[in-house]
Amino acid sequence: MDIEILEGYNHEMGIEMLADGFVASAISHGARCSMVLYERNVKNAVKVLDFPLEYRMGDVWNMRVKVDDIKALKTMEYAFFDGEHIFADPCGKSFSGRDAWGKLDQVHNQKRSPLYQEDFDWEGDKPLHRSESETILYRLHVRGFTKSASSKCVQRGTFAGIVEKIDYLQTLGITAIDLMPCQEFEEIMMPDRRDPYGNDLPTGKINYWGYTRACHYAPKASFSKKRPRNAVNEMKTLVKEMHRAGIEVIVEFYFDGSEIQTYVLGALRYWVREFHLDGIHITGRAPLELIAQDPYLKRTKIIAQYYPQDIDRSGHLSTFNDNFLVDMRKFLKGDEGMLERVMFHVQDRQGGIWPIHYMADVRGFSLQDMVSYDIKHNEANGEDNRDGSDYNYSWNCGAEGVSRKKGVLNLRKKQIKNALLLLFLSQGIPCIVAGDEFGQSRKGNNNAYCQDNEISWIDWKLSHKNEELLKFVQKLIAFRKAHRAFCAKEAPRLMDFKGYGKPDISYHGVNVWQPRTEHWRRQLGVLYFGKYNEDQSIYVLYNMHWESHKFDLPHPETNQKWHVVIDTTQENGFLPLPLPVGAAISMPPRSIKILVSQEAFNLVKVTKVPKRKKLLTIEDGNMKS
Structure with missing residues (x-):
């Protein structure tokens, strides 16, 4: 040559x-x-x-x-x-x-x-451009999602393994996946202090999460199947198949601040162009103002922890931080003085920037551990339990860790349902971490950055063991989709701006039209007036006190009655049939109830996608095949 x-x-x-x-x-x-x-x-x-x-x-x-x-x-x-x-x-x-x-x-x-990359046939695929108001985010680790033998996937721990779980994701009802860093990073951890003679040896730990320096243009080779090994086309296949199923793909990028700005922008543009990404999730230190203003990325969802105050709030930006988690966990476990923060989060839309809400993230306790542990248990990390945050805002419900006490287990189940309702009934974009929908535990480890094992891998056997919780999440996602009050495109104004006779959203206490926020109160009612969303009115009652309280109810519309459709004190959460109630209702300790007008709970179907296996439907509160 x-x-x-x-x-x-x-x-x-x-x-x-x-x-x-x-x-x-x-x-x-x-x-x-x-x-x-x-x-x-x-x-x-x-x-x-x-x-x-x-x-x-x-x-x-x-x-x-x-x-x-x-x-x-x-x-x-x-x-x-x-x-x-x-x-x-x-x-x-x-x-x-x-x-x-x-x-x-x-x-x-x-x-x-x-030098060469193999050709790929996109078959006309394009990003989905789904509205943020319709987005329900599902956060996962490419390897950990299917690495366990319990996943029953052929290509475990790979991009292809996620494709094998598309039917599950459709049935769950999520609309977008958020992949943790999956660029070419060094998972074998080396000493922080380098040997001047070049004799560095691995520390023996694995950087499982991927928050480290990377070659950001390339998908991680070891996240692809062995034969034939082609991480680029396997990642493209994942995106194409997700889009075919109606699911968006968002990829997380970690930058440590040492990268030049042109490199960062170049890598993000490349992934959006070549991999048809629907969104990018930025962590670490990156030029957020340049990214947010980049004309090439204006139709791409951009997620970051925070943005500069003077950033252009044009609608494609979202925040991902612990503000919602901290406040709602405090409210969930009964802390004082939280009602004003809860009222803020229920209707918060941050002036054009969409907040992403979550009750648990990969960093910190899982949803199950949030109700099972008071303190972290990170001994397996080999740092004498010194690593990880000491502030988890959790409550173990009376026993630390695994318990066989029926009272403790029932309270934990109720608290998880309460947490999920706090999440899915708030404005903004709800996000759940893979495995939380069926009670995945990390054994109290709140910093599992180096745990490439059963602590981090999804245990799919729990989807059968905790099928009741999984079905509750499926129904709750369908309920949110069916009622635009919880995911309206326009931010609520908390006023009667159309002259319908009631505000779009209003707050109440145990007495209607009298919200009381004294520091010792833990009761709240939220009324969503149906006319603003061409829907039935919905009344949500929160009682996070450890004692029962009686709530008065606002007058329903003419010739209608309030009916209870969701009650977290009930085993399944969703009532088999809507239960009519009178002018007042008793709220048991630590409970949430959802009331709708007489015609509110009609047939709701999970969106059916062609060429996929059976999907579940919800009819009168019951799951059916």
Whole structure:
């Protein structure tokens, strides 16, 4: 193969293939830079191409490589050389050398990128562009979601394994998945202090979560099946199949702040363009203002912990932080002085930025552990239980950890249902972590960053053991979808702005139209007036006190009565038939009830998607196949 080196500049860092060769761009601070070519699966280089000094611009080295046999490049891989060290292309689109997850003997392998990427047929696929008001987020770890043998997946722990669970996700009712970092990161943890002689040895821990430096352009090779190994096309297949099922795909990116801004924007644009992402979830330190204002990303959902105060609030931005979790967990366990915060979260829309709400995240206690542990139990992390937050805002319901006491277990079940109602009845975007819908426990570990085992892997046997909870979540998601009051496109105004006679949303105490927020009160009523959403009126009653309280009810519409449809004191949560009530109702300790007008609880069906297996429906509060 004859090679000719010419002047050429790339629009982005890395490699751009041409009909007769390629253009290469690399960043190097040294006096020279070279491109090292390898044959696939061959250790030694077959060619070293020096970047011409005259094509250097600042610290960016450029060249165009023209060849007479383009087919010869299809089996080649490359890395860069700065005169002292061979280094991987940070903008490589995929990598070899890290194919096996957690394999210690590959930690010193040279990461190399193929010059060519295989073609992929998208079959007309495009991002779904679903409204934030319709979004129900499901957060998962690519490996942990199906790695357990209990998943019964063929391709466990991979992008393909998630595809095998699409029918489950459809039945659950979620509308988007949020994948934890799945770019090419180093999961084998090395010492913080490097050996000056280069004799670094692994610490023995695995960075399971992926919050570390990464090559952000490339999907993680070890998250793809072994044969044939093609992480890029496997990730694309995941997105295409999710879109076919009506589910959006959001991917989390962690940046540690050392990356240059053009690299960050380039990586995000590349994933949105090449992988048809519906959203990007930013964690760590990144140029959020530039990302939010980037015209290429204006129709892409962007999620971050916080934004600058003067950011353009154009509607595609969402926040992901613990504010909702902290306040609602405090209210759930009966802390004083929380009613005003609860009232805020029930209707909060943050002036154009959509808040994402959750009662549990991967960092911290799971939903089951939130009602099972008072303190963290991180001994398995090997840091003498010093790591992880000491503030969990949890309550173990009377016994620490696993318990056989019937009273404790029943209270925990009720508190989980209470927590789920607090989540799904609030404005904003609800988010649940994979496994929380059927009681996944992490054994009290609130910082399972290094637990690549049953502590973090989803135990799918729980979906059968705790089927009652799973069905409650399915019904609750369907209930939210059926009643726009909880997911309206327009933010509530808390006033009668259309002259219907009542506000769109109003707050009440044990006496109607008299919300009382003294620090010792734990009772709240929320009335959603149906005319504002062309729906029946809905009244939600919260009693987080450890004693019963009697609530007066607002007058229903003419010729209608209030009916109880959800009661967290009941075993199934949803009543088999709506229960009519009079002018007042008794609320047992630590309970939530939902009342609707006489015609409120009609047939609700989970959206059916063609070419998929059986879906569940909800009719009169009962799950049916």
